Amino acid sequence: MPQYAILVQPSANRVYTQQAARLVGNELLALDRLLLDGRVAARGGPAERTMGGVPYLVLDADLTADDLRVVANLSSLFALFELRDDGALLPVDTDRLDRYDDDLLTILKYVGKTNEQLTRLLLNLTAAAALPRDGFLGSRVRVLDPMCGRGTTLNQAVMYGWDAYGVDVDRRDVEAYTAFAGRWLQDKRLKHRTSTGRVRVAGTTLGRRTTFTLAATKEEFRAGDVQTLEITQGDTLDADRMYRAGFFDVVVADAPYGIQHGSVTGPRTPSRSPRDLLADAIPVWVGLLRRGGALGLSWNTKVLPRQDLVAMLVDAGLDPLEDAPFLGLAHRVDQAIERDVVVARRPG
């Protein structure tokens, strides 16, 4: 039975790095449950082990090439090795979904940016809950981040070759992200088209929108094999008037933490708590999910306990995934923020 060792990626954030091995271990077990038929858990699951003074996650499992393609996308996987009986580590070539330079994920730095690895974890688990393995590895998943800030989720979705749609009420965030995306596409000389306009529904302007249509190669662009990256400045509570019902496979958001300058704003949500905002927004987002699609949220449990958020998801008609690996993803961000992750499926 082959043994594998995962070298965990250090994060720019020391607090996250300290928790990364546990988080990526539970991410692996959750992906195993959803996409690998439990083959990793059947062998006892991953265990943390220090080799040469460096921490690894070690697992026993008979994994196919496609299984390894899933594992390759783990949020904090830096390198994957086969661990030989004599202790030697043999590098395994990883075939990640990533199709662009990784500076797409790292260039933008700003206060309030959601940790990139946590964003990838949340997107991985939510997409895995919404799609079969072939779909996860080989389709153009349609992703909405309805509170997208400066686009950490959108960048990760584009990186995977998926279609990314974002809504945020904060004009400065939307303008900064739109400017970044346009510049990045130009700097990388990627073939793309840009269109900008207002979103008007029944005589009301809901917001301003920029749509980029892009492809990794000229040939794909010419053949119409293109990705969409679209960002709308507007209130998330209007998202069901911006997009048609059932349009998205996956909805993923890092909710406001409810600290610092109130953080929740919007024409229809003046100074609301995260609890009130989520109570109103979740039914809107659920309507945008196709049947069998999934919603993934990260949020601050210091302002909203997990059981309360889970109850909101159930009330909105979703099935939260509440088994062990999904319950092991809470982590400390700082004194005021304990962040957790929840994934819930819209019944098929």
Ligand SMILES: C[S@@+](CC[C@H](N)C(=O)[O-])C[C@H]1O[C@@H](n2cnc3c(N)ncnc32)[C@H](O)[C@@H]1O
């Ligand atoms: C924790 S931040 C998300 C950060 C984002 N993931 C990033 O890395 O840039 C929460 C976001 O929710 C947005 N927000 C709060 N209320 C909103 C509303 N009513 N409609 C749309 N966005 C809202 C805030 O502007 C903020 O950008």
